[in-house]
Amino acid sequence: MKIALFGYGKMGKMIEKIALDRNHTIVAKVDVDTVDIDFSEMDVAIDFSMPSAAYGNLTKCFEHGVPVISGTTGWLDKFDEATAICKENSGAFIYASNFSLGVNVFFELNEYLAKMMKNLDQYNVSMEEIHHTQKLDEPSGTAITLAEGIIKNTNYSAWKLENAPAGEIPIVSKRIGTTPGTHSIDYSSEVDSIEIKHTAHNREGFALGAVIAAEWIVGKTGVFTMKDVLNLG
Template sequence: MKIALFGYGKMGKMIEQIALNRNHTIVAKVDVDTVDIDFSEMDVAIDFSMPSAAYGNITKCFEHGVPVICGTTGWLDKYDEAVALCKAKNGAFIYASNFSLGVNVFFELNRYLATMMKNLDQYKVSMEEIHHTQKLDEPSGTAITLAEGIIDNTEYKGWKLEEAGDMEIPITSKRVGATPGTHSIDYSSTVDSIEIKHTAHNREGFALGAVTAAEWIVGKTGIFTMKDVLNLE
């Protein structure tokens, strides 16, 4: 498979190594200063670029018939536009706030637990996410996805950093050392607590998930999620 990398930072380099180990070929490494891009060589594009660049990268790929795997966060105000263009061009697209295979199982566990807790008013939910000090956005895109999973299946109406109001999920964000990513969800009452937690030991899981998604999407058309890739429906 011929892969183009949009964004060649730490994640791009890790994706490159995993792709090469799985006998794929990297045909382009597109960064902020890249001018000439040959889309004709690409079977699939994997975007882990900057929020300011992601939408442009994605739409250019769709215009040239290249399927896109996108893990860049912070650009989702244009997500619906990207989806509309993908459909118009009969393209293929997967966006995920986190491509880790374990995290995507965790997303489904979170949603299932939320449905069970929905009518247990004595429990109040809270969330905590911990990442490395170089991560600029807070809360993380993964934490927001987890919060949305709870909101979709309970009476909660939204989320808020730190102190939240009634029917809002409080999220605590911490930036500690080189922490790859830890997310925990806690339901607490006066008598006990229920907690689920995912801890990433390194960033390789994110890269492996992105390459796995790229392998899966080639030859398909439509808008997909990691649930489709992992058959978690």
């Protein structure tokens, strides 16, 4: 499979290594200063670029018939526009806030637990996420996805960093050392607590999931999620 990397930072380089180990070819490394891009060489594009570049990268790929895997956060105000362009061009697209296979199982576990806790008013939910000090956004995209999963399945209406009023989910964000990513969800009452937690040991899981998604999407048409890739839903 011929893969184009849009964004060639730490994640792009890790995806390159895993893709090569799985006998794929990297045909383009598109970064901030890249001008000439040959879309005809690409079977699939994997985008881990900057928020300011993501939308343009995606739409150009769709217009040239290249399926896209995107893990870039911070551009989702244009998500509906991007998916519309994908459909207009009979393209293929997967966006995920986190491509880790374990995290995507954790997303499903989170929603399942939320459904069970919906009518247990004696429990209050809270969340904590921990990442490395170079991660600037708070909370993480993964934490937001987890919060949205709880909101969808309970009576909570929103999330908020740190202190949240009744009816909203408080999220604590910490930036410590080189931590790849830890997310925990806690339901506490006066008598006990229930906690689920996902801990990433390194960043390879994120990169591997993106490559597996790229392998899955080639030859397909439509807008998909990692639930489709992993047959979870």
